[in-house]
Amino acid sequence: MLAYVIRRVLIMIPMAVAISFLIYLGLDATPGDAVSFMLSPEQMSGANPERLAELREALGLNQPLFVRYFIWLWGLLQGNFGYTLTGGVPISDLLARRLPATLELAAVALVLSTVFGSILGIISALRRGSATDNTLTVVGMVGVSIPEFFFGLVAITVFALNLGWLPVGGRSMPQYITFWDRLPHLVMPSLVLSIMMTAGVMRYARAAMLDALNKDFIKTARSKGLPEWRVNLLHGFRVALTPVVVLIGFRLPALIGGSVIVEQVFQWPGVGSLFVLSVRNQDYPVVMAVALISVVTVLVVSVVIDVLTAIIDPRVRLGN
Amino acid sequence: MTTTTQLPVNDVALSVRDLKTFFYTNKRCNKAVNGVSFEIRKGKTLCIVGESGCGKSVTASAIMQLLPTLSRIEQGEIVYHSERGDIRLDTLERNGKAMRSIRGSEIAMIFQDPMTALNPVFTIGFQIAENLRYHTAMRGRQLMDKAIDLLRSMGIPAPERRVEQFPHQFSGGMRQRAMIAMAMACNPKILIADEPTTALDVTIQAQIFELMATLKREHGTAIMLITHDMGVVAELADDVAVMYMGNIVEAGTVDEVLRRPSHPYTRALLDSVPVLGRGKNQDIRAIPGSTPDPFNRPKGCQFADRCAYKLDACETALPAETHLSPTHRVMCVRHEEFANGVRS
Ligand SMILES: Nc1ncnc2c1ncn2[C@@H]1O[C@H](COP(=O)(O)OP(=O)(O)OP(=O)(O)O)[C@@H](O)[C@H]1O
Ligand code: SF4
Ligand SMILES: [Mg+2]
Numbered sequence: 184m185l186a187y188v189i190r191r192v193l194i195m196i197p198m199a200v201a202i203s204f205l206i207y208l209g210l211d212a213t214p215g216d217a218v219s220f221m222l223s224p225e226q227m228s229g230a231n232p233e234r235l236a237e238l239r240e241a242l243g244l245n246q247p248l249f250v251r252y253f254i255w256l257w258g259l260l261q262g263n264f265g266y267t268l269t270g271g272v273p274i275s276d277l278l279a280r281r282l283p284a285t286l287e288l289a290a291v292a293l294v295l296s297t298v299f300g301s302i303l304g305i306i307s308a309l310r311r312g313s314a315t316d317n318t319l320t321v322v323g324m325v326g327v328s329i330p331e332f333f334f335g336l337v338a339i340t341v342f343a344l345n346l347g348w349l350p351v352g353g354r355s356m357p358q359y360i361t362f363w364d365r366l367p368h369l370v371m372p373s374l375v376l377s378i379m380m381t382a383g384v385m386r387y388a389r390a391a392m393l394d395a396l397n398k399d400f401i402k403t404a405r406s407k408g409l410p411e412w413r414v415n416l417l418h419g420f421r422v423a424l425t426p427v428v429v430l431i432g433f434r435l436p437a438l439i440g441g442s443v444i445v446e447q448v449f450q451w452p453g454v455g456s457l458f459v460l461s462v463r464n465q466d467y468p469v470v471m472a473v474a475l476i477s478v479v480t481v482l483v484v485s486v487v488i489d490v491l492t493a494i495i496d497p498r499v500r501l502g503n
Numbered sequence: 504m505t506t507t508t509q510l511p512v513n514d515v516a517l518s519v520r521d522l523k524t525f526f527y528t529n530k531r532c533n534k535a536v537n538g539v540s541f542e543i544r545k546g547k548t549l550c551i552v553g554e555s556g557c558g559k560s561v562t563a564s565a566i567m568q569l570l571p572t573l574s575r576i577e578q579g580e581i582v583y584h585s586e587r588g589d590i591r592l593d594t595l596e597r598n599g600k601a602m603r604s605i606r607g608s609e610i611a612m613i614f615q616d617p618m619t620a621l622n623p624v625f626t627i628g629f630q631i632a633e634n635l636r637y638h639t640a641m642r643g644r645q646l647m648d649k650a651i652d653l654l655r656s657m658g659i660p661a662p663e664r665r666v667e668q669f670p671h672q673f674s675g676g677m678r679q680r681a682m683i684a685m686a687m688a689c690n691p692k693i694l695i696a697d698e699p700t701t702a703l704d705v706t707i708q709a710q711i712f713e714l715m716a717t718l719k720r721e722h723g724t725a726i727m728l729i730t731h732d733m734g735v736v737a738e739l740a741d742d743v744a745v746m747y748m749g750n751i752v753e754a755g756t757v758d759e760v761l762r763r764p765s766h767p768y769t770r771a772l773l774d775s776v777p778v779l780g781r782g783k784n785q786d787i788r789a790i791p792g793s794t795p796d797p798f799n800r801p802k803g804c805q806f807a808d809r810c811a812y813k814l815d816a817c818e819t820a821l822p823a824e825t826h827l828s829p830t831h832r833v834m835c836v837r838h839e840e841f842a843n844g845v846r847s
Contacts, residue, residue, distance in 0.1 A: 399619040405569055407634045407685070408607035411598050418622050425624075497669040498623055 285453030296380035304388025326382030335448035432488030522579035537749035553746035617678035628666035676707035755831030
C-alpha cells in the first residue's frame, strides 16, 4: 500500500513539472518586462535603467529559457511567486489570504455533493422506475444543465433579497469569531456550487448501484439470509462506491472551475474571484500563479482519489 | 395434473408440487417453469438435468424465493419439511424475516461462477462470518475461528492466511470451495448447487464433486444438484429429474432413469454424452434441432419438433404424466414402447 502511494506521488512529479513549464512558457510570452513582477515595489522604485539591467542579470533573466524556468521554479518552491503588476503585492501573500476561503468553499461543496449525490443515487436505484426515481432523474438533468450563476442569482433573489434569511454575499464580518458565525455566509455559495456535482454524482451513483445490484454476489448475499439493508448498502453500495469515487475525482476540475463563477456571484473572497480580477487587470503573474495552484490541486487530489480507490477496492490495492 | 406418489414424509426434506413460475417481460409471459413436481430426500442427491433455458435455475431460485422481480410463482407449493414442522416456502414473504431465517441456515445455495458470486471487496472470512453472524450466536473471534475451520474442512490449505484474503486472490477451484464453506457454515439441511463446476476445469470439477459427496456422507445434507452433465449424474445422483422447457419430462431414481430411460429426450441426452460404464465405443450424437422459443411454445409435447418418434397425438396436448414405478415417471405419449423396448 505504502509502495503504491509512493509510486503514485512519484508519477505526479513529472506531470507537475511539465505543467509548470507550460505555465512558465505562457508567463514568459506575456507582454511586459519579467523584472517588473520579480521585484518588490521597493526595489523597483528608484531603480534606474542601469540598475534594472544589473538586476535582470542578477535574476538570471538573460539566461536561456530553461535556466530561467528553473530559477522561477526554485523560487516557487520557496514560496516566492513574485509580485502583482497592479500594486506590487507579494502574490504569495494574496494566495495565503484567499486560498483558505476557496478551499473551505470547495471542501464543503465536495462533501455536500458526495453525500447528497450518493444518497439520492441509492434511493433512485433502489426504487428504479418509481415516481421518486423519475423525479430525481429529471431534477438531476436540470441540475447538470443549468449554469451555476443562474442558480446563484435565483438563490440571492429569493433567500437573501426577498426572504432575508441569508446574507447576499461575502465571507466574513469583523465581529465574526468562530466558524459558526460565518456559517450563514457559506450556505448559499456552497449549495449552489454543489448542485452540478450533486446531480452528476447522483446519476453516476444510480448507474453504479444498479450495476452492482445486478451482480451475482447480491443474490449470494440474499441466499445467506441477510436483511435487505445489508444486501443493498453493504454489498451493493460498497461495490458501487469505487466508480463513484473515480467520478468525483474526474469532476473535481469542474468544481474548481465552478468556484470561479460562484465566488464572483457571491463576492466570496477566494482564489476564483482573484482570478477574475487579475484577468480583468491583465495581471498575468497572478493569473499564472492561480492556474498553477489549480492544476497542482487537481493533480494532488487525483492522487488522493487514486489512493482512496485503492483503499476501498482490494482488487486495485492488491492487483498491482 | 401431476400425481406424485408421496414418500413417507419423514424421509423428505423438500417437496415441490406442481410449481409454475412465469416471467413477465415486455408484456409477454414466459412460462419458464410450467408445473414441476419433485421431492428432495433427506441426505440424498437429486440431480436436475436439461438443456440451457429449461428452467433449472428458475426452479432453484423459486425454492429460495430469490426470483427476479419480474417473475412470480404462479401456482403450486414448495414445502420445506423442517424439524419444526412443514413450512410453505412459496407463501413466505420474499425477503421477509421467516424466509431469511431459513436461507443460508437451513437451505443454502452455491452458484455457477464463484468469481462473480463472491463479493470482490470483502475478504473470504468476512463473507463466511456474515452467514454465521446472522444465524448463530457466535460473535467476534469465534466467527473467524469457525471460518478458518470451515475452510480447512473444505480442503483449503493455510486457512489462517486464506481467511483474510479476497476472492480474486483465490484460484477458481479454491473460490468454489470457499463458496461451499460459506454455504455449509450453518450446516444446512439442503444444499442447492446450481451448476457449481461449469466455470471450472475438469480436474477441479472432480475435486468439487468429491467434496460434495463427502459433505453428503458426513453431514447428511440433502443436495439438489443442477447440471448439464450426465456423467456427473451417474456418479453422484440418487434421484434424477430431467427437465425440458419448464416440465420434468422424466424423473426417477438414478437406476431407473439411466438404465431404463423412457422419454426420447432423456435418451437423446444420454446419447449426447459419454456415460461411464457404457463402454469405450459409445456412439455420441448431439440432439438435433434446438429448444423452441419460450414465447412460442408447441401446444403439445414440447419436444415434438425434435423427436424422431413423434405421432399426431403428441402435438394435440401436453402428454400426461405416467408412473412406471412408484418413483419413475415420464411425460410421453409413447412411453410404454420405450419403457419396454430395449435401448435404441
Ligand atoms: N432474469 C430473467 N429475466 C427474463 N427471463 C428469464 C430470466 N431468468 C430466466 N429467464 C427465462 O426463464 C427460462 C428458464 O431459465 P433458467 O435460467 O431457469 O434456465 P436454466 O435451465 O437454468 O439454463 P442454464 O443451463 O443455461 O442455466 C428461460 O426461458 C429464460 O429465458
Ligand atoms: S410425446 Fe411424442 S413427441 Fe413427445 S417425446 Fe413422446 S414421442 Fe416424442
Ligand atoms: Mg441456470
